[in-house]
Amino acid sequence: MGEIDRMLAANSEWAQRFPGSKDVRPVRRVAVVACMDSRMPLFQMLGLEVGDAHVIRNAGGVITEDVIRSLTVSQHVLGTREILLVHHTECGLQATDDNSFADLVERATGRRPPWAVRAFRDADDDVRESMRLIQESPYLVSREVRGTVYDVASGKLHEVS
Numbered sequence: 001m002g003e004i005d006r007m008l009a010a011n012s013e014w015a016q017r018f019p020g021s022k023d024v025r026p027v028r029r030v031a032v033v034a035c036m037d038s039r040m041p042l043f044q045m046l047g048l049e050v051g052d053a054h055v056i057r058n059a060g061g062v063i064t065e066d067v068i069r070s071l072t073v074s075q076h077v078l079g080t081r082e083i084l085l086v087h088h089t090e091c092g093l094q095a096t097d098d099n100s101f102a103d104l105v106e107r108a109t110g111r112r113p114p115w116a117v118r119a120f121r122d123a124d125d126d127v128r129e130s131m132r133l134i135q136e137s138p139y140l141v142s143r144e145v146r147g148t149v150y151d152v153a154s155g156k157l158h159e160v161s
């Protein structure tokens with residue numbers, strides 16, 4: 001629990017500088033879908049402030065049913081219209097494949113997950129696949145999506161076309 005105590009203490013300090021409440025609708029009307037990787041400080045690296053954007057993160061930044069659920073809420077209820085995808089170099093999901101990962105979990109727990117981990121080899125290719133899944137979703141009102149890969153060694157994004 002040591003780390004959580006440190007975070008709670010950090011929050012007490014941060015709350016003293018709290019800039020005040022913002023509108024629930026993101027000011028810049030953008031949603032970011034990104035990997036959960038600890039080396040990507042999304043707000044800093046994209047020039048975002050509190051209240052600017054939705055950030056939806058998971059392992060890989062892949063488009064799952066739950067990401068579509070969040071994007072649908074983001075657009076229909078909270079007014080976002082653009083989507084930025086952020087994958088990155090050296091992703092944990094490039095170091096495994098769906099079967100090996102399921103084997104690993106099954107060996108450790110006795111249970112095989114019913115969902116695919118959605119491993120990929122090439123980050124650019126998976127960004128293209130993610131853009132395709134968004135384009136094909138019937139639930140979104142805006143499919144204005146662009147995809148990027150973040151280089152964890154340089155801090156730079158490159159756009160995938």
Ligand SMILES: [Zn+2]
Nearest residue numbers: 035037091092
């Ligand atoms: Zn990752």
